[in-house]
Amino acid sequence: MLKTLFAAALLAVIPSLAMAEPIIIAHRGASGERPEHTLAGYERAIDQGADYIEPDLVLTKDGVLVVRHENEIGGTTDVAAHPEFADRKTTKTIDGTQITGWFTEDFTLAELRTLRARERLPEVRTANRRFDGLYQVPTFEEVLKLIEAKNAETRRRIGVYPETKHPSYFASIGLPHEAPLLAMLERFGYVSADDPVFIQSFEVDNLKALRTKTRLRLVQLVASAEGPADQKSLQYADMLTLEGMKQIAAYADAIGAEGTLIVNSDGSDTGFVARAHEAGLQVHMWTLRAENMFLPPSMKRGDDPAAHGDFAGAVRAIVATGVDGIFSDFPGLARAALKP
Ligand code: G3P
Ligand code: CA
Numbered sequence: 001m002l003k004t005l006f007a008a009a010l011l012a013v014i015p016s017l018a019m020a021e022p023i024i025i026a027h028r029g030a031s032g033e034r035p036e037h038t039l040a041g042y043e044r045a046i047d048q049g050a051d052y053i054e055p056d057l058v059l060t061k062d063g064v065l066v067v068r069h070e071n072e073i074g075g076t077t078d079v080a081a082h083p084e085f086a087d088r089k090t091t092k093t094i095d096g097t098q099i100t101g102w103f104t105e106d107f108t109l110a111e112l113r114t115l116r117a118r119e120r121l122p123e124v125r126t127a128n129r130r131f132d133g134l135y136q137v138p139t140f141e142e143v144l145k146l147i148e149a150k151n152a153e154t155r156r157r158i159g160v161y162p163e164t165k166h167p168s169y170f171a172s173i174g175l176p177h178e179a180p181l182l183a184m185l186e187r188f189g190y191v192s193a194d195d196p197v198f199i200q201s202f203e204v205d206n207l208k209a210l211r212t213k214t215r216l217r218l219v220q221l222v223a224s225a226e227g228p229a230d231q232k233s234l235q236y237a238d239m240l241t242l243e244g245m246k247q248i249a250a251y252a253d254a255i256g257a258e259g260t261l262i263v264n265s266d267g268s269d270t271g272f273v274a275r276a277h278e279a280g281l282q283v284h285m286w287t288l289r290a291e292n293m294f295l296p297p298s299m300k301r302g303d304d305p306a307a308h309g310d311f312a313g314a315v316r317a318i319v320a321t322g323v324d325g326i327f328s329d330f331p332g333l334a335r336a337a338l339k340p
Pocket of ligand 2 (some may be wrong): 054163
């Protein structure tokens with residue numbers, strides 16, 4: 001009895017002891033150390049102890065799910081150096097924004113596979129430039145095969161955390177994500193809420209449609225500004241009251257929130273996580289990066305924006321809110337920061 005009372009008192013004084021450790025989600029792979037969304041980046045993340053790897057998904061002209069952060073691929077591949085694709089450069093309006101470049105939906109998978117990935121932030125992540133030109137754009141199927149192989153190698157069950165990118169835009173051009181996504185997940189045995197899968201989206205209607213078709217866990221992504229591209233009159237702020245969160249909980253299992261919604265710039269808790277938990281939602285925070293330029297002022301170290309700041313301190317501040325998951329470009333450092 002005394003022991004129980006002592007433990008309860010201790011947990012009240014040190015709340016973090018009462019919390020389960022958050023899952024670590026490798027944001028676009030170990031993208032601080034390898035070009036994002038490459039099999040090499042995902043494998044490094046798994047080897048560093050990530051619980052989940054995160055592929056952002058877009059589609060090719062022939063309807064194949066491939067892994068890129070956006071459908072415009074000029075920023076993360078060498079497509080501009082391919083004269084045979086010069087005439088594919090075009091201007092489109094995607095989610096209300098005019099964008100000029102090359103788009104996955106204008107390439108067959110075979111054409112896309114002739115390209116090679118490049119580091120998105122070459123001025124910041126200069127060491128990653130040495131990998132430019134080495135890796136292909138992966139298919140979602142290849143990511144799931146990699147997980148299957150790493151599960152066998154490590155005897156772990158590594159999770160996958162796919163994001164539908166621009167789902168209403170892709171549906172509008174006859175290339176909806178939902179059917180190929182669920183079919184591919186089912187092929188690899190992912191069907192139930194117990195399976196290590198979270199499907200995420202910044203839009204709303206595709207998640208509601210998925211809810212009617214799958215028991216896999218769903219995540220409503222939210223940002224500190226603007227609103228879902230498919231809900232013209234809705235701002236994310238409107239969705240983040242307790243009532244708004246309860247509405248999200250009717251179709252999603254978790255909320256994926258921008259870090260500034262969860263902790264203030266001085267590292268203090270905004271109360272977001274407690275509100276979401278009251279609404280019945282887990283909270284996964286995006287995105288922790290180690291470089292000074294991405295850290296709040298109190299966690300920067302020195303003047304070099306590309307140098308690492310107090311990343312472990314940033315992880316601790318987030319963990320203290322009771323968050324259930326952390327997206328990071330540096331899953332290995334995040335794992336290390338969680339060690340007592
Ligand atoms: O999906 C969580 C986080 O990845 C959202 O941001 O833009 O990196 O996909 P983004
Ligand atoms: Ca993402």
